[in-house]
Amino acid sequence: MGQPTRAAAPLVGIIANPVSARDIRRVIANANSLQLADRVNIVLRLLAALAACGVGRVLMMPDREGLRVMLARHLSRRHGPDAALPAVDYLDMPVTASVDDTLLAARRMAEAGVAAIIVLGGDGTHRAVVRECGAVPIAGLSTGTNNAFPEMREPTVTGLAAGLFASGRVPAARALLWNKRLDIAIRDGDGGLRRDIALVDAVISHEHFIGARALWKPDTLAAIYAAYADPEAIGLSSIAGLLQPIGRREAGGLAIELGTHDDCAFVLQAPIAPGLLCPVPVAGWRRLEHGHPAPVRQRSGIVALDGERELAFGAHDEVTITLHEQAFRSLDVSACMRYAADAGLMRGTVQA
Numbered sequence: 001m002g003q004p005t006r007a008a009a010p011l012v013g014i015i016a017n018p019v020s021a022r023d024i025r026r027v028i029a030n031a032n033s034l035q036l037a038d039r040v041n042i043v044l045r046l047l048a049a050l051a052a053c054g055v056g057r058v059l060m061m062p063d064r065e066g067l068r069v070m071l072a073r074h075l076s077r078r079h080g081p082d083a084a085l086p087a088v089d090y091l092d093m094p095v096t097a098s099v100d101d102t103l104l105a106a107r108r109m110a111e112a113g114v115a116a117i118i119v120l121g122g123d124g125t126h127r128a129v130v131r132e133c134g135a136v137p138i139a140g141l142s143t144g145t146n147n148a149f150p151e152m153r154e155p156t157v158t159g160l161a162a163g164l165f166a167s168g169r170v171p172a173a174r175a176l177l178w179n180k181r182l183d184i185a186i187r188d189g190d191g192g193l194r195r196d197i198a199l200v201d202a203v204i205s206h207e208h209f210i211g212a213r214a215l216w217k218p219d220t221l222a223a224i225y226a227a228y229a230d231p232e233a234i235g236l237s238s239i240a241g242l243l244q245p246i247g248r249r250e251a252g253g254l255a256i257e258l259g260t261h262d263d264c265a266f267v268l269q270a271p272i273a274p275g276l277l278c279p280v281p282v283a284g285w286r287r288l289e290h291g292h293p294a295p296v297r298q299r300s301g302i303v304a305l306d307g308e309r310e311l312a313f314g315a316h317d318e319v320t321i322t323l324h325e326q327a328f329r330s331l332d333v334s335a336c337m338r339y340a341a342d343a344g345l346m347r348g349t350v351q352a
Helices: 024-028 036-052 067-075 099-112 123-132 155-166 237-243 333-343
Strands: 011-016 057-060 087-090 116-121 138-142 176-187 193-198 201-205 221-226 253-258 266-273 276-288 301-305 308-313 318-331
Touching (some): 036 067, 036 155, 099 116, 099 123, 123 193, 176 201, 221 237, 221 276, 237 253
Parallel strands (some): 011 057, 116 138
Antiparallel strands (some): 221 253, 301 308
């Protein structure tokens, strides 16, 4: 393999959500849940690929679901395929078994100077990492229920791309992509302000209580704001994708007003969860432009971010959603591997 172009020891972070893909949408849609042993195997494949690129140390988020314990059994063997894996250091942090773990881990990894963070989870996990990782690029692996943002890809290849970038073999100009983001702002009557983000979609619901976080009933929805619209997506963003496709790198987003079967323009059949297609009454839609706040018409309800209920608002609150382009960077695995092939980065000398 080619020699690294910088002397600093490469450091990569891994955030693996140990309980992604276990929400109610999996139950109602007859979808498989990723078991803990499967997540451990994914991490082991990542570690093997990172080691092949010269990454000798990895930072990981601790958990109390058993992932750390199962992974330690492999790392303690030090023979066979586990012999040359990188050292795994766990962040010294409290574990709450909530999204707060992901938020804190992303922040700590950025402070530690990781070159990239590999994320195992669905849209919600990736959103939490982006909230706190600052300028650190992420590499996503789909292990959640709704996976519009992370790609379905063999972890070994993602690990190779992350390792090649972290070790300086692939320059940032070739390795990284800019991504869009939705910024949600809720201003109350006293001037107080709450903010959050979404990577894929922000959905307005008629409901008034957070309750179970996963959102999946079309008759509770009032509007959908999508950063991009992929007609092959699963989840609420599929509604946008089947109305007017907008690419991840294409300018603009989409705002959709939903109605009832009595006052809609038409009914759209959309796959809002794996195996679950539902009729969605569409009243109208319009494009979102970069930097232009879109006011939410619904006077009270819930804002769901990337498929999960997060923010409640009332009649005296003003809710706006703003699309931002070039908001954060992610690893372009395809571009990294193409660069590696063209530059001969995976070639070695013939042993006598």
